[in-house]
Amino acid sequence: MSYRQFNGTDCDFYVTSKEVAETVNLAIALQRPILVEGEAGCGKTMLASAIAAELGLETPVSVTVKSTQQARDLLYRFDALRRLQEIQDPNNKRARFVYPYITLQPLGKVIHEGKPCVMLIDEIDKADIDFPNDLLEALDRFAFDIDDLPVQESARSLAAKGFGRRVTSPAGLRPIVVITSNREKQLPEPFLRRCLYLELNFPLEPELLAKIVKKNLDASVRQISNKLIDEAIKSFLEIRANSKGLQKPPATSELIDWVKVLHWEGGTPAKVRGGKLQPPYWRILFKTMQDLEAYTQRSQPPAEQD
């Protein structure tokens, strides 16, 4: 039994290039996690949903990493406070043992169940520097140890809850793991080596962009004219070409929002074309004050410059 092929074009809300699809298929065949990096707003998180949709799996099990999390928190949780509270009651027999207070968290559950599915670990670079390394064993062998569970209780826990101190994955198809990173911090080398690296670049071809925009608009907005979309994309690519070096150059999600606004505010292809470097509502595309000011300077019509 094996997973289906990922094509990048079959699902109805996501489209991507052939190289990306090839890398995803390679990672699935080699059972390696996929590390997705790229500009914010380029569709890193949606890639996991697209993979799940195309391969006929359920929605991905998604975990967004917080900066205070440790790797252990993704695998299991030991409710020590509850145990401490319950042990105050001398009649409570349950609190004598540790295993009733251990619950498996998303990644731990995925490993324990071993069902074919997609697991998404979002924004892994937000966490501590040791976080990815701590996850290495879990991602490599799909097995982990519950350190808080004493060895004597392992058999009891296995009988009562189905997992002992060492949680392993049943033989068979392993889940697909997709990890995204915003490049805020450098990731440790052993982790980078274990994963297959995928960089989502901003698509510069107008046809691909048009497909992406249409796929993202169909759900919320009907009957948006193709001409408006094409003009908006042309204008957008020019603005983006002029935004090199800005802190946050406009990306796909900004483009989609802009097209929506243009449609709602009654923009026409002619108006968009006539705006040159400053088409109507262009300010939506930028996110910081400095970027706005820098772009305003760059896009001033030459007649006004001295």
Added chain:
Amino acid sequence: MTPQPPELVLYGVFRALLARRVPLGVVDYLDAVRALRAGFGSSPGREPLRRLARMLWARTDDERRLIDALFAAIPPPTTEEIAKAESVLSQGGQQPVAETAQPMPPGTASDRTGAGGTSMAATEPQAAIEFRPAAETGGLPLPRLALGAESAPETYVMQPQTVVTARTLAALWRRLRAFTRTGAKTEFDPEATLTERCRQGVLVRPVFRACRRNQARLLILADVSTSMAPWRPFLDTLARSLPLSRLQAVEIHYFANLPRRSLFATAELTEPEPFEKTCRRFSGASLLIIGDGGAARGYLSRRRVHETDDFLAQARQAMAPSAIVWLNPMPRERWAGTTAEMIARGNDAAFVALHRTTLFRVVDILRGARTA
């Protein structure tokens, strides 16, 4: 199953990447073979193989460029070469191993049948890969060398590296010993007590002596200008190892290019302290200066030479150091024709190039060994 030509090409590229110190392991190569057998990169031509190698083995832009360069440098095989390779492969294990291959664990040889492993090493001399110079593939240009100096074969390391670990440095600082007995007499002295007892005939009270304390003091002045940027990890490690040393007093102060009136307590050049004050505090201590003296960029500036000479004279006068060592991170061959050489010639402090092995000598000189 004997290995096919695409596996040979990938094997050659893999070995070349290992030689360039890309952190790959046998697992990566085995995954490439598995991918080939699963059908990836199996379309005819080099291009799918190149894409496969990039996807699997490259994590940074440098590595991607390297893989592209390696593939571009492989000449396309002629039909005779393919026939020769296939005949060698079919002969199997009778070929002697041409060179000692990278030590591969026995698991890999048995994975691809024993014959496959040895015949791969035997055909390696045929798949010779030449490298084009870095300039053609868009690599970094060599920095300007001094006139008349031969360019030694150098490898360029793109990751910042530290020369020694903090632990090694701490062990080196422990060698900087100058034990003397000073301070309050708190330690029991058996010999003196016995002598006293023999002399007086009766033991009145035991004799105490002062404890041995390390009197070694060291002042480190480090250059943190931009030309010293590659050695910042080394300086950080040095700063971290200082609390682990058992010197009586050791401090590291920073300056940019040349110490002027004040030295700074942090590497970001904040918290200034007048140079005179630091010298007075460390009078009689050893002095260690870490700086490239213009050797990193190959400049020769006579004004800088004079200023450095003045600084060293001032330090000698204010501090009266027991030993001065100037540690230059650049190797000695690169000092020729630069400010560093002129400074070294004009002063009688010890000038040492930074290397794992020379640090031992540095500590010996600081301890008081002769510099000759």
